[in-house]
Amino acid sequence: MAPGSFAEYTVVPAHAATPVPAATPAYLTLLVSGATAHISLKELGGLEEGKKVLVTAAAGGTGQFAVQLAKKAKCHVIGTCSSDEKSAFLKSIGCDRPINYNAEPVGVVLAREYPGGVDVVYESVGGAMFDLAVDALAVKGRLLVIGFISGYQTPTGLSPVKAGTLPVKLLRKSASVQGFFLNQYLSEHRASMDHLVKMCARGDLVCQVDQGNLSAEGRFTGLESVFRAVEYMYARKNTGKIVVELPHSVNSKL
Known part of the structure; x- marks a missing residue:
């Protein structure tokens, strides 16, 4: 998580290290991705039984945890992905409705199958996917922005969205959009990691x-x-x- 991480060896303060049961790659998935999903959904998601949760890039590094944690909160989970193989993976970790956006238009599926909208969106793609997510929000829905990978390779680092229509769309639904950046929640990181490591060690979390x-x-x-x-x-x-x-x-x- 520190500059210089792409190295064969690095030195970190003991207080910044996390003890793990075994030196396996699975635990690496928790440091940023697992903690981001856990803390953001806990602090901002307002998850409750029966809520509809949309996870974009659901088969990715952080999406996989958002899907599982939302299911453990007894929510109905929808996840977008790019292939049938990823759809199968999502089903294996509890996703109720995987959407392969290369086979089905996400906006059409959401409008047809969830006409009342979704309560929470865990969004990491940006661009057109962000716009679709805003349109899919239910009344009092929440959209959590944890990334925008579609814009990471642009010269400005921006992911174009239809921002001009955003105020009226949010106002009509009393909906909200909130960003989450793990660095601003580091006070929660230790407790989150302890919790996630135990879940992983017990086999309660697929990493x-x-x-x-x-x-x-x-x-x-x-x-x-x-x-x-x-x-x-x-x-x-x-x-x-x-x-x-x-x-x-x-x-x-x-």
Whole structure:
């Protein structure tokens, strides 16, 4: 989580380290992705039994946790993804309605199957997906922005949205949009990690890792493969959290 993390070795203060039961890649998924999903939904999501929750990029590193945590709160979960294989993965972790946006238009599915809207959106894509999510909000719905990967590679770092229509859309529904950046919630990180590590160790939480075994050039091993791993992520090919294996069984996460 600190600058210089793409290294074979790094030194961190003991208070910033998290004890884990085993040195396996699964626990790396929790540091940023798991904690982001857990803290944001806990602090801002207002999850209750029966609520409808939409998770974008649901089969990705952080989406997988939002799906599972919302299900544990007894919500109905909808998740967007880019392939039938990812849809199958989402079903395996409890997603009630996976939507492969390359096979079904997300907006059409949401309007047809959820005419009353969704109560909470966990949004990490930005751009057109953000606009669809705003349109899908129910009365008093909440949209949590935890990222905008569609804009990360643009020169300005921006993900274009139809911001001009946003005030009236929110006003008509008494809905809200709120950003969540983990760095502003670090006081909650230790407790969140302790909770998530225990869940993972008990088998109560799937921590899906993608080490690039299905990529064209194979498994992500060594610092030189970091570039491939980043491109793999931007191409939306990963299922779960991407992990690059470094020498001496030291792992670095993306």
